[in-house]
Amino acid sequence: MSEKISYGGQALIEGVMMRGRRFVACAVREPKGEIITISEPIAPAIYASRWSKLPFLRAMTILWDTLVLGTKMLMYSANIAMQEELQKEHQATHSAPSSSGSKEPPAAIPAGLAFGTLAISLTFGIGLFFVLPLVLVNFADPFLADWIVNRDLTSLASNVLEGAIRLSLFLIYIYAISLLPDVRRVFQYHGAEHKTIAADEAGAPLTPDSIQKFSKEHPRCGTGFLLTVVVVSIFVFALLGQPPLVLRIISRIVLVPVVAALSYELIKFSAARKNNPVLSWLVVKPSLALQSLTTREPDEKMIEVAVAALQKVQAEESVARTASPPR
Numbered sequence: 001m002s003e004k005i006s007y008g009g010q011a012l013i014e015g016v017m018m019r020g021r022r023f024v025a026c027a028v029r030e031p032k033g034e035i036i037t038i039s040e041p042i043a044p045a046i047y048a049s050r051w052s053k054l055p056f057l058r059a060m061t062i063l064w065d066t067l068v069l070g071t072k073m074l075m076y077s078a079n080i081a082m083q084e085e086l087q088k089e090h091q092a093t094h095s096a097p098s099s100s101g102s103k104e105p106p107a108a109i110p111a112g113l114a115f116g117t118l119a120i121s122l123t124f125g126i127g128l129f130f131v132l133p134l135v136l137v138n139f140a141d142p143f144l145a146d147w148i149v150n151r152d153l154t155s156l157a158s159n160v161l162e163g164a165i166r167l168s169l170f171l172i173y174i175y176a177i178s179l180l181p182d183v184r185r186v187f188q189y190h191g192a193e194h195k196t197i198a199a200d201e202a203g204a205p206l207t208p209d210s211i212q213k214f215s216k217e218h219p220r221c222g223t224g225f226l227l228t229v230v231v232v233s234i235f236v237f238a239l240l241g242q243p244p245l246v247l248r249i250i251s252r253i254v255l256v257p258v259v260a261a262l263s264y265e266l267i268k269f270s271a272a273r274k275n276n277p278v279l280s281w282l283v284v285k286p287s288l289a290l291q292s293l294t295t296r297e298p299d300e301k302m303i304e305v306a307v308a309a310l311q312k313v314q315a316e317e318s319v320a321r322t323a324s325p326p327r
Contacts, residue, residue, distance in 0.1 A: 005317060007197055007310060008220065010070050011190035012077035013182075017070065018193070018309040023316035024069055027309035028077045035305055036080060037312045042069070059264035060257070071118045128173070129230070130252040133165040138245050155242040163234030170230050174223075174293050184296055189305070191216035192298035194291075196306040206307045208300040216298070217291040219271065224287025228263040231286075236262065 010017045015028030025039035141158055148154045177183045198214040199206060233252075236259050240251055270276070270283040298306075 006220070007200065007313065009193040009197060009306075009309070010073065010222070011186045011193055012074050013081050013186060014189070014305070015073075015077040015080070016189055016193045016196075016306040016309045017073040018197075018306075018313045019069065020313045020317040022320045023313050024073070025309050025313035025316065026073045026076065027305045027312060028080045029301065029305050030080050035308045037308050038076070039312050039316050041316075055265055056261040059261040063257070063260060067118060067122070071121065075117065126253055126256070129166055129170060130233075130256070131249055133162045133169065134245065134248050134252065136165055137162040141242070156238060158242050159238040159240075160234060162237065163230075166233065167230050170226070171290075171293075174290070178293050187294055188296040188298045189302050191295040192302040192306040193309075194218040194221065194295060195298065196303060196310055200310060206311070208303045208307075211303050211307070212300075216295040217288045219284055219287065221287060221291055221294075223290055223294045224283075225263060225267060227287055227290050228267055228283065229259055232263045232266065233259045 005021050008019045012026060012028060014030075015026055017024065017026040019025075019042065022041060022044075023039050024042050025037060027035050027037045029035050137158055140161060141154075144154050144157050144161070148157055178187060192211075194216050195211045195214045196206065198218060199211045202214070204210045204214070236255060237248075237252065240248070242248075243251070266283060270279040273279055274284075
């Protein structure tokens, strides 16, 4: 009996990443129209270790997907998209034309550049969604103290207001970037990724006509995970009371992995109880609603890219299963 693999993915610049149990693959449509696919094995220490199966610790694989694999493949797709412009610049600055018919693969992404980009992204995200709400609520705390006499209620109100500001910033940010044309195309590829995975899970033919019939929203979307993180953080940080601003900022940064782990377990718990109406309204439906902002209906060419990525990783997984079948 063959093992069942739940494939995950991510939208890229003119492309899609798909991850299986042992391999990750991405497909990108270059400026001239050809689809380029690559694949590589994923680290067994991250996905196949004992700790990766333990509750709470297993959430770290999601963070690895988003922060490391996602950033690496996103930069790779951007590199492909820039190849034509770089070739034009090269030809403009050199009198001798490049050899016709030759096609060099995109250069490898330097590790330093990848981790530098990741560090900047993390700093921006933590600053915008965790530090800024604290700075803003710090200005409101004196007014809350005047309005609410009870110290415990003041602390609770401060933390709830902080969470409301964080959630508002998150939604405003998602909506604002969705207005950018380039981001809208990425969101179309996001829809193509969801539709393709849904079609594969349903056993439907992986053709554009068949795939287009499926929803562009998917319960396992990473966007829903981020939304759950924002909401869960309200309850976690409320337990810490109202320490001085510096300690509050440090606690928010240090506890990000804890909040992420709790959020992941909540999503897993809800997924195992799909028919529970309370969990559906609290976890699943808000995630699907948010995806109306982060996904767009893809065209057929985008779906072709998503299918190429999925079939590439499926082929790698099939070879790996044949070489070392599961026990």
